[in-house]
Amino acid sequence: MFRKKETEFQYAPGIEKIIEDIQGGGTIARAELKGVIDELPPLVIVGKDTNGLYHVVKxxxxxxxxxxxxxxxxxxxxxxxxxxxxxxxxxxxxxxxxxxxxxxxxxxxxxxxxxxxxxxxxxxxxxxxxxAAKAAAKAAKFKYTPEIITMNKVDVTVANQQSGLLVRGTVNEAVMPYPIDDAIKALLRFIRFA
Known part of the structure; x- marks a missing residue:
């Protein structure tokens, strides 16, 4: 038997309306986050690779x-x-x-x-x-194209962590943990930023 002590913390609510999400969520890749953070907060933009794994659009x-x-x-x-x-x-x-x-x-x-x-x-x-890599002007490509937004926190110290994924809905941009610009918002055409 072992005891694990945890402190309670709640992120500011940021999803104002859910119209569509991915049933069953998706697995968030942790390789690029190991050693940087222990917990990925909710409301992070992610993109899918060819294997179906979701990666953070940093x-x-x-x-x-x-x-x-x-x-x-x-x-x-x-x-x-x-x-x-x-x-x-x-x-x-x-x-x-x-x-x-x-x-x-x-x-x-x-x-x-x-x-x-x-x-x-x-x-x-x-x-x-x-x-994706070093490139000349107008030749850069996203490593992971912004597609959807995570709905809950993800423990990146544990393998194969799932997250709810918001496809269509309204998000409070002020509580998103990482910055975005108008060009990224345009790629998330089913998400309304309030």
């Missing part, structure tokens, strides 16, 4: 401007990027993309992401988005 919000030739970008703490992943600015995928070579988490207010090469000018509140 995003982060810029907290400072950066010049077009800069290779360091300040982002808010609430991101789950890791070294070796490629990013671009904005869900429209119009800019160049490059690989993250380092993430400095020593500042208490923001993280500094260092890229292998410049991806263009960054403005405050621009959204960095995970892409």
């Amino acid at each position: 995003t982060g919000k810029a907290t400072a401007e950066a010049a077009a030739d800069a290779v360091t970008i300040q982002v808010a703490k609430n991101h789950v990027f890791t070294v070796g992943e490629a990013v671009t600015i904005g869900g429209a995928l119009t800019g160049a993309s490059d690989v993250i070579s380092a993430i400095d988490k020593t500042n208490s207010d923001y993280d500094t992401i260092t890229l292998a090469g410049a991806i263009g000018a960054v403005k405050v509140n621009d959204v960095l988005v995970l892409v």
